[in-house]
Amino acid sequence: MLLTPEIVTISILNIFFVIFASIAFYFSLKIVLKYDYNETTTLQYTLEKQGYLVATIIKFIFYIKVILFIFFIFTLDNISTILPGAMCGAGVVNATPYGTYLLILKIINLYIFAYWIALHNEDMHSENQKYLKLKFQIFLLAYVLLLVEIILESIMFFSIDTKSVVDCCGAIFSTTDGTYMSTLLNIKHSILLSLFYGVFFLMFVAYILKNKYLYALLNLLFIIISLLSLIAYFGTYIYELPTHHCPFCLLQKDYNYVGYFLYIFLFIGTFQGLLVGLIDFSKEQENKKYKISLFFNTLYVLLISYYPLSYYIKNGVWL
Numbered sequence: 001m002l003l004t005p006e007i008v009t010i011s012i013l014n015i016f017f018v019i020f021a022s023i024a025f026y027f028s029l030k031i032v033l034k035y036d037y038n039e040t041t042t043l044q045y046t047l048e049k050q051g052y053l054v055a056t057i058i059k060f061i062f063y064i065k066v067i068l069f070i071f072f073i074f075t076l077d078n079i080s081t082i083l084p085g086a087m088c089g090a091g092v093v094n095a096t097p098y099g100t101y102l103l104i105l106k107i108i109n110l111y112i113f114a115y116w117i118a119l120h121n122e123d124m125h126s127e128n129q130k131y132l133k134l135k136f137q138i139f140l141l142a143y144v145l146l147l148v149e150i151i152l153e154s155i156m157f158f159s160i161d162t163k164s165v166v167d168c169c170g171a172i173f174s175t176t177d178g179t180y181m182s183t184l185l186n187i188k189h190s191i192l193l194s195l196f197y198g199v200f201f202l203m204f205v206a207y208i209l210k211n212k213y214l215y216a217l218l219n220l221l222f223i224i225i226s227l228l229s230l231i232a233y234f235g236t237y238i239y240e241l242p243t244h245h246c247p248f249c250l251l252q253k254d255y256n257y258v259g260y261f262l263y264i265f266l267f268i269g270t271f272q273g274l275l276v277g278l279i280d281f282s283k284e285q286e287n288k289k290y291k292i293s294l295f296f297n298t299l300y301v302l303l304i305s306y307y308p309l310s311y312y313i314k315n316g317v318w319l
Contacts, residue, residue, distance in 0.1 A: 002160040006075040013068065014150045020057050025143045027054045028136040035133055051132055055120055058139055062113040069110050070260070077251055083166050089248040090169035096159040102152040109145050111271060116142055118275055169246035173231065185232045185245055196229045200301055203273070207290050216277025219270045219293065226266055230304065237307035242319045262300060269296030
């Protein structure tokens, strides 16, 4: 098993997560099965008190997990320096059969954990705690996903062989090797850009119409299209190299850590946009979520659009 200070830290935290999340799972299951807001028995009162304590534990775990995602990405990038052939975190992810699945699951869990926190915060401001049972139902699913993530993470770190040569990001994100990645990277840029800016424009239309479900759906599409267009098109202008498509190298010092800004802007913008359609906010709160979402999504679009425009202005040609 590969052991570095970062991996040891993650592993220790995972042990605590499993212990406290399992305790929370037990009480959450009791609440889901037995809680009834309309009853006024001693059992219901006890479940409400237990629910407050359990929610605090869950909130603590999920807050750390959301922040820990950035630390995990940093760890991958740091590990790449000791793996032969790896130039960034992409090589580490590809070093075992589990890395890609783990990364995808972590991104999904990132949104689910953050959603639970938002739902809990809204529930605490509700007079009748209308989301009390729902948030614990969601936690039951989140608990399973958390366990799967921790197991996959442990297996991945255990499986890494520091003596085996791994593919560099240039090989992983190649446009000529006939893999599904090369197929995605060979999508016409005109189609990608039309989808990217088209979905972004439609967000403003949905905001004006105040169609929160359409707005949430567009944000879900924007996550996928943004990541795909970043890898296939925009990233090459950040690197100023048409063959460099790696989404991990953006996190390195050579590129001013711009990847952290891009991914954080994209996460905040799309997450707030998804919340609009997932939680029944007051009009004031809903409008606030709209504005935060549009602000960060716009920041993302402006920052990512700067690179091809800047390149064209300096060189007079596109890549």
